[in-house]
């Protein structure tokens with residue numbers, strides 16, 4: 001089946017109301033539409049609507065809108081192709097191959113971003129076991145964080161020394177621009193590109209399918225601020241991602 005046909009078949013087989021109900025069980029019928037509290041912004045009265053005729057959603061509060069595919073992209077932090085694969089499985093549609101040709105430039109960037117976040121997670125968790133991270137290991141031990149939890153949540157430590165992650169990632173072929181886009185590096189006043197996280201216990205933040213999309217980080221010692229999260233990136237939106245959802 002060609003990918004365009006797959007997309008059309010998914011649309012025919014799935015109802016956006018039922019797909020969204022899996023994420024927001026409290027949706028209610030309101031006239032010919034459905035209403036719910038918006039998953040994309042904080043609110044107390046529902047302004048998120050789903051129109052079963054057009055199979056589209058719209059939020060009067062934050063103006064998020066789209067179809068079944070963009071809903072999954074946004075709520076799960078996926079690319080269009082990943083969202084389509086997920087929905088294909090749900091619809092029982094055979095997905096023969098993940099074609100790079102049908103990916104947009106945006107999709108390609110997101111895939112690169114996910115790769116570099118994965119590398120960062122590995123780098124920080126390995127660094128936590130090094131002799132330069134004795135204080136961080138002691139901090140976690142004092143807080144009664146078990147070895148199993150450290151392993152399970154892939155906790156890590158970011159080096160105090162400047163540029164260790166930037167050097168590691170560029171050595172592996174990732175561009176400095178990508179590191180900045182991923183929120184793992186930033187441009188200092190003197191124009192130098194340096195690590196965003198330094199001297200911090202690192203908590204990976206994952207999307208609903210378990211991919212690392214951001215970090216929460218707690219400073220050890222004098223680094224300010226004490227708590228620092230990844231900035232907003234194409235993968236990570238603070239208002240959309242619930243820590244620990246995975």
Ligand SMILES: [Zn+2]
Nearest residue numbers: 038041059062
């Ligand atoms: Zn909204």
